[in-house]
Amino acid sequence: MYEDIDPEKLKIDLNERLNSLQDLYSGDLISKSTLSSQILELIASREAKIYWDITMKKDITARRMLVMLEDPEQWEIDSSSPEEERERILKERLTSVFLTAEDSSLDILEMLLDTASLPHFEFIVFPRNGKSTGKKSGAKLSILD
Numbered sequence: 484m485y486e487d488i489d490p491e492k493l494k495i496d497l498n499e500r501l502n503s504l505q506d507l508y509s510g511d512l513i514s515k516s517t518l519s520s521q522i523l524e525l526i527a528s529r530e531a532k533i534y535w536d537i538t539m540k541k542d543i544t545a546r547r548m549l550v551m552l553e554d555p556e557q558w559e560i561d562s563s564s565p566e567e568e569r570e571r572i573l574k575e576r577l578t579s580v581f582l583t584a585e586d587s588s589l590d591i592l593e594m595l596l597d598t599a600s601l602p603h604f605e606f607i608v609f610p611r612n613g614k615s616t617g618k619k620s621g622a623k624l625s626i627l628d
Contacts, residue, residue, distance in 0.1 A: 485537050493534040497592050500525055501581070519574035522581055526599045527608045535596050535609075546597050562603045573604045 504521055507513045525531060539546065551558045564572055576598050584591045599608040
């Protein structure tokens with residue numbers, strides 16, 4: 484499906500866009516609210532979804548469990564929040580990840596995608612075409628749901 488796509492080129496392009504957002508925000512050219520919306524838009528882009536599918540999706544369960552184990556209190560707060568509040572919460576979380584990791588050598592793109600792919604947020608970022616969101620059959624529930 485993605486045989487002819489170079490994941491490294493996608494990563495470079497996405498990181499350049501993240502760097503541009505960082506420059507705009509640090510130069511006081513955009514507000515924190517605009518920054519959060521732009522990060523969400525970038526993470527929900529086709530390019531980010533393809534990068535996620537190629538490089539990270541195969542480890543989704545392990546990645547989710549790691550996030551849950553790293554901060555179980557935040558997981559509980561996020562997962563028990565009302566569905567209509569989750570987009571706002573996701574924007575706050577993405578902005579927090581982006582701003583706290585700006586000076587580190589951590590892979591901000593992966594951290595943002597890990598946050599966006601959590602079960603309580605993924606329907607916002609990666610909607611399933613033709614499938615109703617929020618309804619799970621009993622057979623497909625997992626410990627992470």
